[in-house]
Each structure stands twice: as C-alpha cells, then as structure tokens.
Amino acid sequence: MGVLTLLAGTLLPPLDFFIVNLAIPSIQDDLGGGDVLGQQVVASYAATYAVTLTLGGRLGDLHGRRRAFVVGLVGFALASLLCGSAGEPWLLLIGRVLQGLTAALMAPQSLALIRASLDGRDQAIALGLHGATLGLAAVIGQSSGGLLVTADLWGLGWRAIFLINLPIAALALLGSLFLPDPHTRGEAKLDWTGAILLFVGLAGIVVPLVEGRALDWPWWCFVVLVAAAGLLHRFWRYETTLDGERRRRRVMPLVPPRALTAPGVRIALVAVALFYSIASFFLVFSEHEQAAGRTPLQASLDILPLGIGFLIGPLTVPHLMRVLPRRIAALGLGLETVGFLVFAGLVAAFGQTPWAAAPLALIGFGQGLALPSLIRITVTHIPRAFAGLASGLVNATLQISAALSVAVIGGVYYTAAGAFGSAHAITAVSVLIATLLFGSAVLSVRAERVPSLDTPPKTDGTPDHQAKESTSRVPL
Numbered sequence: 001m002g003v004l005t006l007l008a009g010t011l012l013p014p015l016d017f018f019i020v021n022l023a024i025p026s027i028q029d030d031l032g033g034g035d036v037l038g039q040q041v042v043a044s045y046a047a048t049y050a051v052t053l054t055l056g057g058r059l060g061d062l063h064g065r066r067r068a069f070v071v072g073l074v075g076f077a078l079a080s081l082l083c084g085s086a087g088e089p090w091l092l093l094i095g096r097v098l099q100g101l102t103a104a105l106m107a108p109q110s111l112a113l114i115r116a117s118l119d120g121r122d123q124a125i126a127l128g129l130h131g132a133t134l135g136l137a138a139v140i141g142q143s144s145g146g147l148l149v150t151a152d153l154w155g156l157g158w159r160a161i162f163l164i165n166l167p168i169a170a171l172a173l174l175g176s177l178f179l180p181d182p183h184t185r186g187e188a189k190l191d192w193t194g195a196i197l198l199f200v201g202l203a204g205i206v207v208p209l210v211e212g213r214a215l216d217w218p219w220w221c222f223v224v225l226v227a228a229a230g231l232l233h234r235f236w237r238y239e240t241t242l243d244g245e246r247r248r249r250r251v252m253p254l255v256p257p258r259a260l261t262a263p264g265v266r267i268a269l270v271a272v273a274l275f276y277s278i279a280s281f282f283l284v285f286s287e288h289e290q291a292a293g294r295t296p297l298q299a300s301l302d303i304l305p306l307g308i309g310f311l312i313g314p315l316t317v318p319h320l321m322r323v324l325p326r327r328i329a330a331l332g333l334g335l336e337t338v339g340f341l342v343f344a345g346l347v348a349a350f351g352q353t354p355w356a357a358a359p360l361a362l363i364g365f366g367q368g369l370a371l372p373s374l375i376r377i378t379v380t381h382i383p384r385a386f387a388g389l390a391s392g393l394v395n396a397t398l399q400i401s402a403a404l405s406v407a408v409i410g411g412v413y414y415t416a417a418g419a420f421g422s423a424h425a426i427t428a429v430s431v432l433i434a435t436l437l438f439g440s441a442v443l444s445v446r447a448e449r450v451p452s453l454d455t456p457p458k459t460d461g462t463p464d465h466q467a468k469e470s471t472s473r474v475p476l
Contacts, residue, residue, distance in 0.1 A: 003114070003126055003129065004175060005172050005175030005176055005178065005179060006069075006109075006110040006113055006114060006126075006130075006179070007110070007129060007130065007133045008168055008169075008171065008172035008175070009069055009072075009073060009106045009107060009109065009110040009172060010107065010110045010111070010130055010133045010134065010137075011133050011136065011137050011168070012076060012103065012106070012137075012165060012168060012169070012172075013049065013076075013103035013104075013106070013107045013137075014134055014137035014138065014141065015137040015140060015141045015165075016045065016080075016099060016103070016141075016162075016165065017042075017045065017046060017049075017141065018137060018138055018140075018141025019140070019141040019148075019161045019164075020041060020042065020045075020161060023148070023149050023158040023161050024041060024042075026149050026157055026158040027041060027092070027158050030157065030158065031086075031087075031088065031089045031092065032089065037089050040093055040096075041092065041093070041096060043207075043210045043211055044093050044096040044097050044100065045096040045097070045099055045100045045103075046100070046206075046210060046399065046402075046403070047100070047203065047206045047207050047210050047403075048096075048097050048099075048100025048101055048104070049099075049100040049101075049103050049104050049399060050202065050206045050396060050399035050400055050403065051198075051199055051202035051203045051206055051396075052100065052101055052104035052105075052199065053104045053107065053108060053392045053393075053395045053396040053399065054198060054202075054254065054255060054389065054392040054393060054396050055104070055195050055198070055199065055254065055392070056068070056072065056104040056105040056106070056107070056108050056109075056388075056392055057108035057109075057112060057388035057389050057390070057391045057392025057393070057395075058190070058191075058195075058254050058255075058388060058389050058392065059105060059190070059388070060105075060108060060109045060112055060388035060391075061112070061385065061386060061387065061388035061389055062190055062252065065109045065112050065113050065116070065387070065388055066109070066113070066176065066179045068105055068106075068109050068388070069105075069106055069109035069110070069113070069176065069179065070173065070176050071102075071105060072102045072103070072104075072105030072106025072107075072109065073102075073106050073169055073172055073173055073176065074169070074173065075098070075101070075102030075105065075106075076099060076102040076103055076106055076165065076169060077165060077166055077169035077170070077173075078098075078102075079095050079096075079098035079099040079101075079102055080095075080099060080162045080163065080165035080166060080169070081162075081163070081166065082094070082095035082098065083095035083096060083099065083159075083162040084156075084159040084160075084162035084163040085159070095162075104392075107391075107395055108388050108391035108392040108395060109388065109391070110130070110391070111130060111375065111379065111387075111390075111391035111394070111395070112387035112388040112390070112391040113179065113387075114126045114127060114130060115379045115380075115384065115387040115390065115391070116384050116387045121318065121321075123376075124317065124318050124321055124376070125318045127314075127317070127372040127375060127376050128314040128315060128316075128317040128318050128372050129314065129315075130314075130372060130375070132310075132311055132313075132314035132315055132368065132372075134371065136311060138307060138310065148160040148161050148164065149161070189250060189251045189252070190251075190252075190254070191239075191242060191251050191252060191253050191254040193238065194235060194238060194239055194242065194253055194254035194255065195254050197231055197232075197234060197235035197238060198232070198235050198254060198255070200228075200231055201228050201229075201231035201232040201234075201235055202228070202232075202396070202400070203228070204224045204225065204227055204228025204231060205225065205228045205229075205232075205400065205403075206399075206400060206403050207224070208220075208221035208222075208224050208225050209403040209404055209406075209407040210403050210407075212407060235255075236257075239253040239254065239255055239256070239257055240257050243256055243257050243258065255389065255393075256386065256389075258383075259382050259383065259386045259389055259390070260393075262381055262382060262383070263381065263450045263451075264377070264381040264447045264448075264450030265378065265381045265382055267443050267446050267447040267450075268374065268377050268378040268381060268443075268444070268447040269378060269393065269394075269397050270443055271329075271374060271377075271440045271441075271443035271444045271447060272374050272375075272378060272394060272397045272398060272401070272440075273397050273398075273400070273401040273404075274401075274436045274437065274439050274440035274443065275333065275370055275371070275374055275401075275437065275440040276397075276398045276401035276402055276405065277401065277405040277409065277433050277436040277437070278336070278363075278367060278405075278433060278437070279401065279402035279405050279406060280402075280405040280406045280408075280409035280410050280413075280429070280433070281409075281429070281430075281433060282303075283406055283410050283413075284409070284410060284413040284425070284426055284429050285299075285302075285303055285426070286299060287413065287414075287417070287422070288422045288423070288425070288426040289302060291417070291421075291422035292351070292352045292422065292423075294352075302356070302357075302360075303360065305357040305358075305360040305361035305364065306360040306361065306363055306364035306367075307364060308361060308364060309360070309361040309362065309363065309364025309365035309366075309367070309368060310364040310365070310367050310368045311364075311368065312364075312365060312368060313332065313364065313365045313366065313367060313368015313369045313370075313371075314368045314369070314371065314372050315368075316368075316369070317369060317372055317373060320369070326448050327445065327448065328369055328370075328373040329369070329370050329373035329374045329377060329441070329444040329448070330441045330442075330444050330445050330448075331366075331369060331370075332365075332366040332367065332368070332369025332370030332371075332373060333366065333370045333437050333438070333440050333441035333444060334366070334438075334441055335362055335363075335365060335366030335369065336362075336363050336366035336367055336370065336434075336437045337366075337434045337437045337438045337441065338359075338362065338366075339359040339360070339361075339362035339363035339366060340359070340363060340430045340431070340433050340434035340437065341430070341431065341434050342358070342359040342362070343356055343359040343360065343363070343430050344426075344427045344428075344430035344431050344434070346359065347423055347426055347427050347430070348423070348424075348427045351423050370440075370444075373444075374440075374444060375394055377444060377447050377448055378390065378393075378394050378447075379391065379394065381447070381450065409429055409432060409433065412425075412428065412429055412432065413425045413426065413428075413429045416428050416429070
C-alpha cells in the first residue's frame with residue numbers, strides 16, 4: 001500500500017505535464033490569450049517544477065519526507081482545483097505555478113522514501129515500478145488529454161484534465177497513512193540563502209531555454225543565461241563555505257558539497273542528463289508527423305509502440321538483475337542507440353513507413369530499462385541522509401536536460417527542416433540523439449565501477465586500498 005501511494009506521487013507531476021498539451025486549443029478558445037497563453041500554460045508549470053525540485057527534496061530531508069509528501073499532495077490537489085475552476089487566464093497561470101511548486105515538494109519524496117525504506121531486491125522492484133509509472137504518465141497523458149476534452153464529461157471540457165487529479169490525490173492521501181518515514185529530524189535549519197541563489201540561478205537557465213525558441217531568441221535570453229551561470233558559481237562557493245561552518249551556524253547546506261563530490265555522483269548525473277536528450281524527440285516526432293500529413297490520432301498511434309516499450313522495460317529490470325546485476329543501464333541505452341539509428345535509416349530510405357514501429361518499440365523498451373537503472377546508480381552513490389536531495393537532483397537534472405534538449409535539438413530540427421525537409425531533419429536529429437545516448441551509456445558504465453554506498457565492504461583478502469575505496473564514504 002505504501003509503495004502504491006508513493007507511485008501516485010510519482011504519477012501526478014509528469015501526468016500533468018503531458019495531459020495539458022492536447023487540451024491547449026480548447027483552453028485558448030474558452031479563455032482567450034492565443035498562442036501566448038498556450039506557451040505560458042506549459043512553461044509556467046515546467047519552469048517552476050524544474051527550479052524548485054532540489055529545494056523540495058531537501059525540505060523532506062530536514063522536516064520529514066512523509067510530512068513533505070502529504071503537504072505537497074494536498075497542495076497539488078488544491079492547485080489542480082484552482083486550475084480546473086479558473087475563469088481568467090491569469091488565475092489559470094497562478095494555479096499552474098502553484099502546481100509546479102507543490103509537485104516539486106511531493107515528487108522527490110516518492111523516490112527518497114523508496115531509497116530510505118527499502119533495500120536490495122525490494123528496492124530494485126520499487127525503482128522498476130517507479131520507472132514504469134513515469135512511462136505510464138507519458139502514455140496516459142499524451143492520449144487522455146484529448147479524450148477527456150472530447151468526452152466533455154459533465155460539461156467540464158478542458159477543466160476535466162485538472163480535476164481528474166482530485167480523486168487520485170484523495171486515494172493517495174488515504175494511502176499516506178501507511179507510509180513509513182525512516183527519518184530522524186535534527187535541529188539543522190534550512191539554508192535560505194542557498195535556496196534563493198539556486199532558485200534564481202536555475203530559473204535563469206530554464207526560463208530562457210523554455211521561452212527562447214518561441215520568442216525567436218531575443219538578446220536578453222543570452223544575458224540571463226550568462227548571469228545565471230555566475231549565480232550558480234556563487235551558489236557553489238557559498239555552499240562550500242557553509243558546509244565548513246555548519247556545526248557552528250547550525251545550518252545545513254541546501255546542496256552539501258559532500259553529497260555531489262561523493263565518488264560516482266557527478267558522472268552519474270551527467271549520464272542522466274545525456275539520457276534525457278530523448279525528451280526532444282517527442283517534439284520533433286510530432287512536427288514530422290504533421291509535416292507528413294498525419295492526423296493527431298494517427299500520430300498518437302504511430303508513437304504508441306514507444307510508450308508500450310517504455311511501460312514494459314522497467315518491469316523487466318528486477319528479472320534482468322538476477323542474470324545481469326550490473327550494466328542494465330548501459331544495455332538499455334545501447335538498445336536506444338540502436339533503435340534511433342535503425343529509425344533514422346528507415347526514415348531516410350522509405351519516409352513514412354509502418355516498419356518504424358519496431359525501432360520505436362526498441363527505443364521505448366531501452367528507455368524503460370535505462371531510466372530506473374540510472375536513477376538507482378545515482379541515488380545509491382549519495383548517502384541515505386540526503387535521499388531527498390538525491391531525488392531532487394535526479395528529477396531536476398531530468399527536467400533541465402529536457403528543456404536544454406528541446407531548445408538545442410529542437411532548433412537543429414527546425415533549421416534542417418527548413419533547408420532540407422522534415423524527413424532529412426528527423427533523420428539528422430535521430431543520429432544526434434543516438435550519439436548522446438551512447439555517451440550516456442559509456443558514463444553509466446564508469447559510474448557503476450565506483451562501489452555504491454549499498455555495496456558491502458569486502459573482507460576476504462581485499463587489498464587495503466580497495467577496501468578503503470568501498471568503505472570510506474562521505475561522513476554525515
């Protein structure tokens with residue numbers, strides 16, 4: 001019951017990102033605002049969610065993960081009610097920002113409680129279900145948004161896409177009574193200075209990336225990006241100084257350098273970032289389908305094999321671990337790489353072809369294998385006391401990588417499509433994504449070579465320097 005409740009918290013945030021896309025035309029017709037409102041409805045949620053995930057995870061570490069989960073869940077339900085009842089564009093946008101804030105408080109606790117409460121095979125199974133839930137959210141979101149608007153349940157129209165969150169949240173709130181909370185809250189205070197620096201710095205990265213292409217990259221986007229890089233550098237210096245003075249000041253850094261400098265963590269996070277370059281593919285695939293004259297229903301059926309593969313992949317991870325305890329992430333990323341290269345070859349040779357379903361299914365299956373495995377590699381290299389931080393870092397890395405890949409790879413697609421046509425453009429983009437995924441596979445192998453914190457120290461004749469490497473972890 002507890003794991004199912006956590007999976008509800010995993011489902012809602014990405015579901016609300018995907019489900020709104022097909023309802024935007026109806027929202028614009030009802031509230032006005034045109035294309036600008038449509039972009040803002042998506043961007044306000046995505047940007048707020050991305051830049052506050054790390055803070056949400058840290059709040060769970062400091063004040064109790066179950067408490068943070070419940071507060072985030074209730075807040076998300078209330079924000080969804082505000083969105084579903086909004087009669088003006090500005091009220092809907094306020095609701096979307098509140099959804100992003102509360103989702104960022106709720107979502108990290110799901111992964112953090114799995115990490116802190118479970119071990120071994122149970123943890124592997126839960127992480128597999130966590131990855132499958134993310135895939136389920138993408139599949140349900142892409143299909144159900146249009147269905148709910150078309151069905152017009154009780155005359156709600158587009159409002160149903162937000163109000164559907166309420167019964168899910170109610171069931172999850174009931175299930176939260178059974179959640180464990182293996183956490184002892186200390187007297188450390190939240191690092192508000194670090195929180196503000198990180199929030200503004202990440203916002204300066206994410207907002208220009210989300211809004212830049214739609215605005216044709218005005219000059220201020222580049223100024224903000226440079227300023228944001230400076231702020232993030234200042235944030236890191238401040239966290240390093242605070243970490244050395246934490247006992248005297250009784251303030252725990254928002255992102256303790258001890259967590260990020262633990263062996264294997266930074267390599268794993270880069271692998272996660274490269275892995276999520278696939279986020280741009282959903283955008284360019286949709287654009288390619290429209291250019292090929294496919295209807296929205298046909299386009300949704302064309303990409304369905306990828307979603308099915310993504311659902312199946314995570315469920316096979318626990319079984320694969322029996323015969324292949326390591327390198328599952330690299331295997332999944334390798335399958336994705338092959339899938340994209342085959343897809344690129346088919347499109348280049350035949351254009352629109354039903355045979356593309358096979359590589360798309362392979363891509364989805366590989367993605368389903370790689371996602372929970374990459375998450376496991378990352379979080380098991382970070383001390384359990386920082387489980388919420390680990391979850392926030394992983395989710396924030398995924399969201400920021402998605403924004404970056406959509407901006408960069410999406411830009412490559414539009415430029416190539418304008419010059420050479422959609423088929424050539426998606427072929428080039430598929431090869432580019434395959435290259436990034438191969439890089440992620442190499443990094444995942446390197447990260448797995450570093451013993452995780454869950455690896456028991458060797459005592460059977462292990463040389464001293466190896467024993468030290470496996471046991472001397474970051475002190476808490």
